[in-house]
Amino acid sequence: MTTLDLSRHVRAGDTLTWGQSHAEPRRLVQALIEQRHAIGRTRLFLGIGQAGDLGPEHADAFDFLSYCGSGTNRRLASEGLIDILPVHYSSLPTLLSQPPLKVDVLFLQVSPPDDQGRHSLGMAREYLLEVLRNARVVIGEVNPDVPWTFGGPYLMAEDFTALVTSDAPLSESAPARIGEIELAIGRHAAELIEDGATLQVGIGTIPDAVLAQLRDRRDLGVHSGAIGDGIAALCEAGVVTNARKEIDKGVTVAGSLMGGAALRAYAHRNPALEMRGAEYTHAAEILGRLDRFVALNSAIEVDLSGQVNSEMARGVYVGAVGGIVDFLRAAGASKGGTPIVALPSTAGAHSRIVSRIDGPVTAARSEPVIVVTEYGVADLRGLTLSQRARRLIAIAHPEHREALEREAQATVSRLR
Secondary structure, eight states: OOOGGGGGGOTTOOOEOOOGGGGHHHHHHHHHHHTTTHHHOOEEOOSBBOSSSOOGGGGGTTTEEEEEEOOOOOHHHHHTTEEOOOOGGHHHHTTSSTSSSSOEEEEEEEOOOOOOOOOOOOTOOHHHHHHHHHEEEEEEEEOOSOOOOOOSBBBBBBGGGEEEEEOOOOOOOOOOOOOOOHHHHHHHHHOOOTEEEEEEEEHHHHEEEEEETTTTSSSOOOEEEOOOOOHHHHHHTTTTTTOOSSSTOOOEEEEESSSSSHHHHHHHTTTEEEEHHHHHHHHHHTTOOOOSEEEEESSSSSTOOOEEESHHHHHHHHHHHHHTHHHHHHHHTTTTTTEEOOOOOOEEEEESSSSSSSSSSSSSSSSEEEEEEETEEOOOOTTOOHHHHHHHHHTTTTHHHHHHHHHHHHHHHHOO
């Protein structure tokens, strides 16, 4: 890697950010860690951590801020070292481009230049585009493994404050461990997805299990904050064609790529994929133009009134507000839309269908939700509190149903 003295560009008190997950510019992050004491204390806004270079020991010079406790952020969260920004994902571009959260220094992992000298942002756009327009310093890390992706903006060498090269291999995702429970959830959720639907999928084992059940569908579309290997496989198989989308016809739209070599190979110079910022992927006015929009997300727990917690488990911040509300609302308002929250019925010995939610309410009971577990489907739209309780108990784990039934009447009465 080309060496770079970051102290020439980064000041004490600065706020820094970079692409999340597979878009992390690892060599720049490692250089920042190594030079942190020479620079002075800075604030880091972190997305989903993938490589795990940052740890609790680096709190001696960094203040950690994030919208999520996912990935390698979990270690920081368990130590109480990461301050959480509990906001809808759609608001991040604006928040990170103006005080008090304005990003001063942006690290970008970019592709090698094309024959016109243009670098692509490769694996991610999401909230980075507004930051790119407003940051004082933009430093790029050119990695030959990064695919050249469409959707812009494309950057010339002179658009960067500094540019370094790296041959660090991109992180590979471990294959999802899809067991019998996940397969059952996948089958139930897949039954709700019709030919011609446009999908938004969260990340993790449950969405992957659902995607694996869609091989017999036709003309699916994709408009999602993130896509992984499962979506790429459906595109390669001809299941995803985007032919019936009302906008971006024939094109898969995503904010970030979170997957391995197969996903990168699919994405490289593929005009059927366009990467967009969160101001497009999560925007209500854009999502409102999609019919048959399916929002497929997971959660930590759902209570008997339909409140969803996707943020905290047993007092530790492990998830996010993220885009779940942005997408549930869009799917609920979409003509023929399907707002799905899928989760296993238990976590260890604990039910994930609960009488009283243990964490924050990420999605209120007023949001449109269809809850799916391995035991079935509970469509809560248009149901009263007592009807919701009965539907949810029916898809809870059988060992917990009797206790939930005893608690249901008191819960419903309390929430009226």
